[in-house]
Amino acid sequence: MHKFVAKIFGWSYPLFKKWDFGETLSAYLSLAINIVVLSFLSYLIFLIFRYVLVRTMIIVARKTKTRFDDLLVSNKTAKYIAHLIPLLFVYKSVPIILENFVYWEAVFGKLVAIYIVLLSLWIIKTILHAVRDHLKSNPSYSDKPIDSYIQVIMIVLWLFAFIFIVSKIFDISTGTMLGTFGAVSAIILLIFRDIILGFVASVQVSLNDMVRIGDWITFDKFGADGDVIEINLATVKVRNFDNTTTTIPTYSMISDSFRNWRGMLNSQGRRIKRHILIKANSIRFLNEDELLELKKIQLVSSYIEKRQAEINKFNKANQVDKSILINGRNMTNFGLFRKYITQYLSQYPGLNKDMILLCRQLQPTPHGIPLEIYAFSNDKRFENYEYIMADIFDHIFASIVYFDLEIYELPSSKDYLSD
Structure with a gap:
């Protein structure tokens, strides 16, 4: 590939020198032409590969029974992968185009490498989103905090990407960067306190099955009373019955008390x-006349007869003076x-x-x-x-x-x- 790229961009500089444009002018004219050619070829490669990859993925998704490839299409994974091909072409071309500009060669080489890393992260993100959508469509995982796990994975990847980018910019070895990173871990823990607490809380919420998506919960401290619609790393979203939305910090689900109505619904x-x-x-107390009147109420008529017979038997056996109602046993x-x-x-x-x-x-x-x-x-x-x-x-x-x-x-x- 190096020889092919050299043929595309290596012809202009010798030509301008042959025409006696001078060393400096030939270098700048060659650079300008090569930048135009590189931009055109990169965009052309991008269009070709985007069309081929997107169409191929759509055709494969239509012919397969699994839904995962359909989700890759909807999350535009192929479109982002298509950016990688022209970017690799640019990465290989920069040393040749900027051969006479050593300083700028190093700068643009670093920028292209950084952009490749960021683009790779974006591609991984679309794949993870497809995985998330696929799992959420499965009843076994629909009530699990999938968003939390994906966010944790992305944070770890961004952390490694950050270390790579800094080491690339300042020409520091990755080992040195990791050592420095360990030294400032206390500061990082302070900065990412809520994220770390949220991650721990989301794991505990999931393992202990404290709350699921779709649960009806009441959280008086935050004024929440409705259905859980989302559980992610930092927050739990609740759609209240008045159609408002309450956002609750995930770690509050384990540090504070709330009511989950799932048991009642099940x-x-x-x-x-x-x-x-x-x-x-x-x-x-009720007298005989009142009891006689109340016997007309069907739901208690048989009860009154049975109860009255028991009371009369008791009062008679104990020779109770019923001239006053308080004596003996009575109904109220x-x-x-x-x-x-x-x-x-x-x-x-x-x-x-x-x-x-x-x-x-x-x-x-x-x-x-x-x-x-x-x-x-x-x-x-x-x-x-x-x-x-x-x-x-x-x-x-x-x-x-x-x-x-x-x-x-x-x-x-x-x-x-x-x-």
Whole structure:
């Protein structure tokens, strides 16, 4: 190749000297002509090789079943490889063109070598992006932080490229550069602190399966509440339910607390845990007439009969004086209402009956007695879950008056006016 290049660029200088243009002028005229020829030939070689490589890769991608070569085409790998051929031609031609310009020969030789290194990195980057896209299309890897690993590989490659470029510019051996690099490692660690922390965090997140792409997470510290759309070396991106995007430092996923809803989404139901407050002074014992009236409520009619028979048997066996309701055993409107809600929930079609289903009384508060519903909806989708929960509590609010109970709420302006 050297002889071929020499024939292309070695003819002009002897010709100008033969025409008596002088040593200096012949050198400069030859340089100008050779630069024009080099530029034209380099661009022509680039066009030819780009056309050949791109067309060849497209044809191969269409004929093969694998999707990886299609991704190489979409990431323009062949286009960047086509730059290498004319660049190598330039690299071989520079010593011949600048034969009479020793200083500039060294300078341009270094520049071309540096550009070859940078172009090689860019080609590797397109290949890695094709690998990333291929792995993400595989369900087994779709939730893995592939971007983080690719970024780590690129950082290492850029590090070696930087060492090569500096050693090339200043004519320093690679061994000396590595020694110097080790001496300034503390400074480098300080500069790349976030990247190093992010890399360690991304590895831990992946190995411990703490979060995956597609997970619904809640991170109160950063105001994030939505689906994870990207995990890379430095950040985790979350698309919130209001369509905003929150960016969280990756190392915060292991240093701070956040909530991952994956377990709920993979389970058989989504938990409903909500309570209402019952006024304490509205809770009382029920007399015979009230029980007779409440038997008309179908969900608790059989329960009232069975429970009333047990209570009457106990009171009779212990000769309880029932002239006062507090004596002996009795049913309360609050207890009967809890039983009614439990029966209602057990028949409600939107709840999973194989999971916990409770209507329970909690610790009394200054605002009343909490009555909590603890159950799991069959449908875990946000909008349907909210509808199921609202439908249940709509029924609770509407049915509570039949048991002569009151819900605690702060008085409004109308309440003050009526007083």
